[in-house]
Amino acid sequence: MSDIHAFVGFVVVAIFTVGWIWGLGAWIAKRGPGDAYWVWLTVAQVVAGLQAVLGIILLLMGKRPDTWLHLVYGFGPLIVLAVAHGVAREGQKVKPGVEPMKPWVPFAWAAFICFGLTMRGLMTGLGIG
Numbered sequence: 001m002s003d004i005h006a007f008v009g010f011v012v013v014a015i016f017t018v019g020w021i022w023g024l025g026a027w028i029a030k031r032g033p034g035d036a037y038w039v040w041l042t043v044a045q046v047v048a049g050l051q052a053v054l055g056i057i058l059l060l061m062g063k064r065p066d067t068w069l070h071l072v073y074g075f076g077p078l079i080v081l082a083v084a085h086g087v088a089r090e091g092q093k094v095k096p097g098v099e100p101m102k103p104w105v106p107f108a109w110a111a112f113i114c115f116g117l118t119m120r121g122l123m124t125g126l127g128i129g
Helices: 002-028 037-060 069-090 105-126
Strands: none
Touching: 002 069, 002 105, 037 069, 037 105, 069 105
């Protein structure tokens, strides 16, 4: 089970890497990331949730990480994604004459933050740094 958790850890880092680079590219190109970005977001959320479930199963099996920070890094992305949903939703509520926030922007930032969190989580899980 630990091997599966480690493998999915690499996958989660890769998925969040794609998300923030995609968002950065869309920002540089001064256009939206396209409809496929929302598919990426769905996949990212499902895989991050799956990784958290695998981590909980490992905890229930009595396997504890070497540091409590691993748990912060592991569950942090779920919180960051929830906050991004709230920010994206609130960014659409603006006064007349004010342009609403592009809804993909909070998720690009969330992907950047989640990339860092999951990378550190993977590193602590593998005993690096």
